Amino acid sequence: MESELACPIAPVVDLVFSRWTTPILWTLNQHGRMRFVELERRIGTITPKVLTQRLRQLERDGLITRTYHPEVPPRVEYEISELGRSLAPIFHNLAEWSKRNLPEVEKARSRYDR
Amino acid sequence: MESELACPIAPVVDLVFSRWTTPILWTLNQHGRMRFVELERRIGTITPKVLTQRLRQLERDGLITRTYHPEVPPRVEYEISELGRSLAPIFHNLAEWSKRNLPEVEKARSRYDR
DNA sequence: GTTAGTAGGTACCTAGAGGAAAGTGACTAT
DNA sequence: ATAGTCACTTTCCTCTAGGTACCTACTAAC
Numbered sequence: 138m139e140s141e142l143a144c145p146i147a148p149v150v151d152l153v154f155s156r157w158t159t160p161i162l163w164t165l166n167q168h169g170r171m172r173f174v175e176l177e178r179r180i181g182t183i184t185p186k187v188l189t190q191r192l193r194q195l196e197r198d199g200l201i202t203r204t205y206h207p208e209v210p211p212r213v214e215y216e217i218s219e220l221g222r223s224l225a226p227i228f229h230n231l232a233e234w235s236k237r238n239l240p241e242v243e244k245a246r247s248r249y250d251r
Numbered sequence: 252m253e254s255e256l257a258c259p260i261a262p263v264v265d266l267v268f269s270r271w272t273t274p275i276l277w278t279l280n281q282h283g284r285m286r287f288v289e290l291e292r293r294i295g296t297i298t299p300k301v302l303t304q305r306l307r308q309l310e311r312d313g314l315i316t317r318t319y320h321p322e323v324p325p326r327v328e329y330e331i332s333e334l335g336r337s338l339a340p341i342f343h344n345l346a347e348w349s350k351r352n353l354p355e356v357e358k359a360r361s362r363y364d365r
Numbered sequence: 366g367t368t369a370g371t372a373g374g375t376a377c378c379t380a381g382a383g384g385a386a387a388g389t390g391a392c393t394a395t
Numbered sequence: 396a397t398a399g400t401c402a403c404t405t406t407c408c409t410c411t412a413g414g415t416a417c418c419t420a421c422t423a424a425c
Contacts, residue, residue: 144274144294146345148353154268156382160258173402180258184384189403199359209392210401220355227344231260234341239262241334245313270412287372301413303373323422324371 152198153224157183157191162217165201166225170216195221266312267338271297271305276331279315280339284330309335 153159160180165171168179177188192215195201200221206212267273274294279285282293291302306329309315314335320326 144277146277146342146349147273149345149349150268150273152356154264159261159264163258163260174400177402182384184386185403186385186405187383190383197360197363198356199363200356205402208401209390210399211391211403213402220352220359223348223352227341227348228260230341230344231263234337235260235263238334238337242266242312242314245334246311249311249313288370298414299373300375300415304413319372322371323420324369325373325421327372 152200153227157187158195161188161191161195162200162221162224163228165215165217166222166228170214173213173215176215200224266314267341271301272309275302275305275309276314276335276338277342279329279331280336280342284328287327287329290329314338 153162157180160183161176164176164179171179173185173188173192176192177183177185180188183191192201192203196203200218202216202218204214204216206214267276271294274297275290278290278293285293287299287302287306290306291297291299294302297305306315306317310317314332316330316332318328318330320328
């Protein structure tokens, strides 16, 4: 994609901020190691198919690790990797920005809509 | 969306990191005030229709400002707002993370694909 | 008179992401 | 025998973001 030409952070945005990846990473970073269903329940509206897709992608990118326990019923645990954990400061900054500036965005919107 | 339940940064992600908004904000932050066509050319592959849509959205959210000069041919200038400029540190962090960790991601991918 | 340039608007269309629902395999508990 | 658990997988379907292509008004310049 040529948008990378104009924007050096496009690749990392694709990695971290595409649909569903942010809540997954956030949840794993916040609450630690977790099983598939627990993740599913915490995120709430995600379907198992999409959750699997995103988890595979995040595992391939090295941002999370997957541990399979061959039991019955099977148990799989997901955990944020060291690489994934290195995103924590960025998440923190975003949360800070959000707290500080989202009200401004709301005000701008109602100003614009008038 | 209930993903906001699990993830407090989901709203700001929607705002700043949805498709095309990142390169637009980045470019305006990097190169200052700019006309429509210049933005179009710098980003490269965006179509005017979508560029207009994204610019309207960013203006509504208060992240950029639009100045219309009623001349012929018309001249419109876009500029990042103070609110938008407050995202600069986050962009910087992302660029840093990218420089430091994208190679790791690449390595993880080839490891996974084997 | 026709071409070029600007900042879009409009109508149409398509690809692909994502949702819904059901199935799978292996075992366990009742 | 039946139901339930887990971690998916598969099939089908929908929906919409985004792309293509064309149109607009206005004037200067060639």
